[in-house]
Amino acid sequence: MTRQEIESEVKKIFLREFEVENPEMDLDLREAYAFDSIDAIELLLGIEKFLGSELTQEEKKQAMDIRTINQICDYVEKLVATRKDAPGVN
């Protein structure tokens, strides 16, 4: 999955779950959209859905300090890489 595809998926989640269209990549989500930890939980469910695998509790905790869309994309990129490197995953 390329960075562009990840960005597009993350933006789709924002539109579907939070009705936010085309959010700016480096905007602080808490300040701009009053994004809170319950929203972060919704976001994680969306990420699990498009990755097609459950996140571990540790992975979820790592996501809770994220503040911008760019950071979300970095986070997802890391998750994708981890899953690719995991034994038995092509």
Next chain:
Amino acid sequence: MSPIKIFQNASALFITLLIWVYFLIGSTVFFLFGHIPACLFSKNRASAFQNLNHINMGIFFALTRFLIPRTKFIIQKEVLQIHSSVIVCNHLSYLDPILLISFFKQNCTIVKSTFFRVPFFGWLLRNSFYMPSSVGEVQGQSMVENIENIKKHLAAGGNFFVFPEGTRSRDGRLAPFNKGAFSIARYCNAPLKLVYIKNTNKLFQPGTFLFKTHDNIEIELELIGTLTPDYVSDNFSISAVVDDVRNVFEQRIKR
């Protein structure tokens, strides 16, 4: 003021004081001889705390029934049979959450954030796995832990009850719903049981100190709907679920 009214007010004050004195003393006794030993020796602290809260509030309502016999409690057996669910309720009075705690041994709920800052009481709430109402009170990582705890609690047969209005209704109408509780239900993949609470505000009105001890009041808990949303569907929308739940409550209130 007529002598009858004076007598009624005096007896209402006396009964109210008795009930709240039990609340304070009972909670202190439970804290010293229940919660502290459970904290030290119980393998499942949260479950032990929830059970102790359930017994304490059970006694509180037994005393209330005894002292205010004109108030009847009509609780549907379907309500008492609910398990492993997120129970969504309308909110009329401070009595609502403690009434639900008195009926469910394994109980978990969202509590006003300010109570978490009260010494001892805040500790008791946290260790019962209750959640503060303001998400700002919960640091992100603790939020994951809290919700994972609720997930396990539901899987073990417990209930998580919520008041999505967030505040007590002063006129019987529904306030706007907060969607946070529904996000938690989604995370836990839990069914929603909609329980309509009636007349707790007549027994203990918001903004007053005295229990209404001389009116004939029927407090009811009624299961008015069950929703099992397809949380993983591509078409799933949390706002649609919130609207569905709200509709069910509005239809019931109109009756």
